[in-house]
Amino acid sequence: MTQTGDADLFKRRFEREKAARTQAEVILEKKALELYDANEQLKHLNENLEQQIRDKLAELRESEQRYRQLIESVQDIIxxxxxxxxxxxxxxxVEKLxxxxxxxxxxxxxxxFVAPGYRKQLVEFYQTMLLERLDSTYTxxxxxxxxxxxxxxxxxxxxxxxxxxxxELVAVARDVSDRKQAEIELQTTQTRLSTLITSLQSGVLVKDEQRRVILVNQLFCDIFExxxxxxxxxxxxxSQSAEQFKYLMVDPDGFVRQIEQLVQNRQATAGEEIRxxxxxxxxxxxxPIYFGExxxxxxxxYSDVTEKYLARERIRRSEEKYRGIMNNMELGLLEVDNxxxxxxxxxxxxxxxxxxxxxxxxxKADKFLVAPEFTTVISQQQRERxxxxAGSYELQLVKQDGSRIWVLVSxxxxxxxxxTIVGSMGIHYDLTERKQLEEELAKAKQIADDARQAEKQFLANMSHEIRTPLNAIIGMSHLLFDTQPSRQQREYIDILKTSADFLHSLISDLLDMTKIEAGRIEVYARPFDLGGLLRAVQKVFEMKIQGRPIDIDVMLDxxxxxxxxxxxxxxxxxxxxxVGNAEKFTEEGSIQIxxxxxxxxxxTYWIEFTVADTGIGIPEEKLEVVFQKFKQVNPQGHKHKGTxxxxxxxxELVEIQGGTISVKSRxxxxxxxxxMLPFRKGDALAEPGLPAIGDVSMGDELKVCHILVVEDNLMNQKYISSLLTKWNMPYTLALDGKQAVEEAKKQRFDIILMDIQMPIMNGYEATVAIRSTHNPNQHIPIIALTASAMLDHKNIALEAGMNDFLxxxxxxxxxxxxxxxxxxxELQADAENIIDRERLTLLYGTDTAYAAEMFSTFLTDIVPEINELPTLCLEQNRTQLSRKVHKLKPTFGMVGLSILEEKMVQLxxxxxxxxxNAILQIYCNDIVVKTNEMIPVLKEEAQKLS
Structure with a gap:
């Protein structure tokens, strides 16, 4: 193919494609236009739909808002x-409610959410609604x-x-608590009222305004048969109930008439009596029942008041009876107003x-009848009324003639x-004769008290006046035995001593009986060795009957x-x-304890004691009098006399302890x-008691100590000084309390023997003076030498600050x-045993410097405070004394004096x-004496530690 042909072909193809493209574009444009129109329509439709939707939503929101506002505005739960x-x-x-x-x-x-006890009931309610397809229910x-x-x-x-x-189920619920509570309270009140009326001890009948029965109880039915x-x-x-019940009444017509009158008048009445x-x-x-108007x-x-009526009648008759009795008795009644x-x-x-x-x-009774000095009594009694x-009191009334009588008023x-109190009644009993008798008895009692006090003073004087020379006689008879007397002299001394002992026994018996009768004998229980006590009694009488053909035996369980x-x-x-009684009436034979x-x-152990002798015996007819005061079996025919x-x-001593005593004799x-006496078993060692005769062996070692003898009686001075000389005891003699105080200021003694009754200053005053002043003898033991055995004198001696008495x-x-x-x-030689070494080691270890400081502080600061204890006792300041003792107690342990610390615990x-206070005084004095005795030991210990 040529190049030109190719170009034409390309051109034709281009044209065809162009034409086809143009047609397509047209179609496309047309379709696009249609699509645009459809799109615009759709867009418009969408906009309309969206607007409608928005309107509907707004409408729905508004409706929902109104619905919610409606629901929320309601106070009920939906x-x-x-x-x-x-x-x-x-x-x-729901949140609010x-x-x-x-x-x-x-x-x-x-x-x-339902309260327990109601859940099953509510479940059944909903189930019934579902099963029966109910549209609406309430519960x-x-x-x-x-x-x-x-x-x-x-x-x-x-x-x-x-x-x-x-x-589903939709519910509207509201809070009905107030109404429900009111219903419950109303129901409770109705139930209570109904129960109350039903249970009343009266017959109750409640009728409505039409005279229909609303409520009646059984007692009403019983009363009216x-x-x-x-x-x-x-x-x-x-409405005819009155006619129905009238035959039961004494006055039936009056019963009916009165009910009808009450119903017509609708006036409340109470206490009508019906027979x-x-x-x-x-x-x-x-x-009548009213609700508002x-x-x-x-x-x-209707209440049966028969018993109350009969009782009232009995009271009335009784009042009449007793009014007549009161008028005829010795009791005068007087009524007064407020x-x-x-x-x-x-x-x-x-x-x-x-x-x-x-x-x-x-x-006015208080002014017209009452003696002037008793008006305050009347005023007080008036306030009581x-x-x-009620009240009883005594006062004097003035009679019409001006004389006075004593009366007891109730x-x-x-x-x-x-x-309401409208007055008072007084029952008056004439006390005049009794008052006169009381005055006479009071005078007699005063005379008796004076006589008793005189007797007490006589006993005290007798005790002192007889015991003082008797002390010298007995003492000198003891000393004469030490002068190697001849046989004839020894016989005379024995007679002297026997007579003095007999006189001493007479005085002691009289004083003991006086104390017993005054109730001033107290039982002091403490641990003691029973066997040892019996053997001591045996030893005393073995010494007494030495040379006589009498055996004394002790037999113990x-x-x-x-x-x-x-x-x-x-x-x-x-x-x-x-035993003394047995020894007195036994010439030979035996005495058995x-x-x-x-x-x-x-x-408790009940121990039976028997004292048997082989003496002269007691006639049977005399056994009943042996325990009587001032009675002797044969006061004329026996050589031993007594009180x-x-x-x-x-x-008396046996019975004071809760025991019994009896006697058998031929x-x-x-x-x-x-x-027989009761005792308790004790494991503790016996506390030292008052020394029994013969307890002290004369051969015991006697510590040498310097003694101040305060005695005004020449014979007793001789007696005591001879004994102290015999025992190699140095002593100083003071003739009265004043000299004793002066001697106490000059030198320190170990013991003071203080007579009580002395001229110028007696023993009590001298002791207080020595204890209250700073002197070397402020805390040494003072022993009272008293011729009085009266308990009062012994207590006074202790309260004065004496440690003991003889x-x-x-x-x-x-x-x-x-x-x-x-x-x-003798503390110095025994210091190692007195100081608690273990305690010191535990406290100080090897820190001797710290220990020495504590010993020095105790000696300089603590000892003076300890010496204040007896003064606090004398002042009877127990609060201060307690604080002082509590404060000082631990200081003894700080220097190893654990024994004295224990004494402080006891105090x-x-x-x-x-x-x-006398006991506290003894404890305080003892602690002070023991502390001062330890001072040399503590000083030596402090020196060693330093």
Missing amino acids: YKIGPDGVFTFVSSV LGYTEQEFVGKHFTD EFPVVAKDGHIVWIGQTVRSINNNDEIS VKESPQQLIGLDY MVNGRILERDYV EFMGHLWK EQTIIRSYERFCKMIGYTENELIGK QQGN GVPILDEEG ARITDNFIGDDVMLNQILMNL TARIRKQDES GLGLAITK EGEGSQFTF TKPFEPAQLRDLLQRFAPA EKIIKQGSE
């Missing part, structure tokens, strides 16, 4: 639940709010159907006072029917091995009296005295024992127990 009981919707009001949010409800089952039930309180809900429930099936039960009467017309033919008496109350019915109450104005005076009172009743009525109190308030707790001093005195346990329980008090004292064969006459052994007990211990205990 909720939906499915057939399965699960909440699908709940309005927001129950406290739960909407989210806390939705998805939960309704039983989760009430309690639910538990979020805070736990109960809310009663009343709800109306409607069912929503879908294809003939209930798809109604055969029907109270339930059968409810609703019946009872029945059967003898019963009724009391009728009528109350509206009449609602009638209430009738202003003390006399409103009635009974006959006997008028005779008592000398006025007529007319002369007394209207007068105004408070409703006053009571007078009340009116409403219980094998079970008596340990210590017992009781009053060993009193037991010793009983045994000494009985027996002790055995008769019975025991967990804490006749020994056995009487013994019996004349010419001997006597047997048996007594009663005159005393034997050398007794004085020696006291010196041994109160002589200062603190007895302060809390409220012990007598």
Whole structure:
């Protein structure tokens, strides 16, 4: 093909393609145009549709908003639940009423919120609604709010159907708690009222305004013999009940007439008395029932007051009877009002006072009759009556003739029917003769008291005046034995000593009986060695009867091995009296002391003691008088005389301890005295008691100590100084209390023997002066030498600051024992045993410098405070004393004085127990003395530590 032909062909093809493209473009443009038009139409349609949708949505939102506002504006809860009981919707009001949010409800089952006990009932309610396809129902039930309180809900429930099936339930619920509570309270009140009326001890009938029965109780039916039960009467017309019951009344027509009148007048009345033919008496109350101004019915109450009426009649007759009796008795009645104005005076009172009743009525009793000095008594009693109190009192009344009488008045308030105090009544008994007798008895009692005081003073003086020279006589007789007398002289001395001992025994018996009769003997229980005590008694009498053909034996129960707790001093005195009595009436033979346990329980042992002799015995007819005071079996026919008090004292001492004593005897064969005492078993070591005769061995080592002897009697000075010289005891003599105080300031003594009754300054005053002032002897032991055995004098001695007392006459052994007990211990040589080394090691270890500092502080600062303890005791400042003791107690342990620390513990205990001040004084003095005795030891120890 040529090139030109190719070009033509290309051109033709181009033209054809161009023509075809043009046609296509046209078609395309046409289609595009159609498509554009369709697109515009679609766009327009879309815009219209969108607008419609927006309008519909706006309309829906507006409708939903109105619906929600409607739901939220309602104060009730609106909720939906499915057939399965699960909440699908709940309005927001639920949070206000129950406290739960909407989210806390939705998805939960309704039983989760219903109060227990009502869930089953509500489930059955919903099941019935679903099964019976009910459109709408109403029910009430309690639910538990979020805070736990109960809310009663009343709800109306409607069912929503879908294809003939209930798809959900919609409910409107509201809070009906207030109404429900009111209904419950109303029902409770009705129940209570009904129960109350039914249970009343009166017949009750309640009728409405048409006189139909609303309420009636069984007692009404019983009173009026109604055969029907109270339930059968409810609703019946009872307008003719009066006619029905009138035959039961004494006045039937009056009964009917009065009922009709009450019904017509509708005025409340109470206490109408109605008599029945059967003898019963009724009391009728009528109350018309109103609600506001509206009449609602009638209430009738009938009470059987027969017993009350009969009782009132009995009281009336009794009052008349006793009024007559009172008028005829020695009792005068007077009635006054609240202003003390006399409103009635009974006959006997008028005779008592000398006025007529007319002369007394209207007068002021407190001014017209009462003696002026007793007006305050009347005022006080008047106040008591105004408070409703009765009372008895004594005063003097002035009679018409001006003379006075004493009366005992029993006053009571007078009340009116409403219980208001309107006056008082006084019952007057004439005491004039009794008062005169009382005055005479008071004078006689004063005379007796004066005589008793004189007797007491006489005994005290006798004790001192006789015992003081007796002390010298007995003492000198002891000293004469040491002068190697001849046989004849020894015989004279024996007679002298025997006579002095007999006189001493007489005085002691008299004083012991005086103390017993005054009730001033006390039992002091403490641990003691019973076997040792019996053997000591045996030893004393073996020494006494030495050379006479009499054996003294002691027989002990094998079970008596340990210590017992009781009053060993009193037991010793009983045994000494009985054995002494046996020794006195036995010329030859034996005296046997027996002790055995008769019975025991967990804490108490009853021990029987027997003292039997082979002496002259007691006639059978005399056995009843052996324990009587001042009675002797054979006062004329036996050579041994006495006061006749020994056995009487013994019996009293046994009975004081809760024991019994008896005697068996045959004349010419001997006597047997048996007594039984209770003791407690004790494991502790016996505390040192008062020394028994013969307890002290004269051969015991006696510590040498410097003694101040304060004694004004020349014979006693000689006696004591001779004993001290014999025992190699240095002493200083002071003739009275003033000299004793002066000597105490000059030099230090180890013991002071202080007589009590002295000129210028007595022993009490001297002791107080020594204890109260700074001197070398402020805290050393002071022993009272007293010729008085009276308990008062011994207590005063202890309260004055004395440590112990020795009663005159005393034997050398007794004085020696006291010196041994109160002589200062030899502390320096025994320091290693006194100081608690283990305690010091535990406190200080190897720190000797610190230990030395503590010892120095104790000596310089603590010891002066310890020395203040007796002063606090004297001042009886127990609070300060307790604080001081508590403060000082641990300081003793800081210097190794553990024993004294324990004494402080004991002192603190007895302060809390409220012990007598005399006991505290002894403890305080003892601690001070022991502390000052330890000062040299502590100084030496401090020096070593330094």
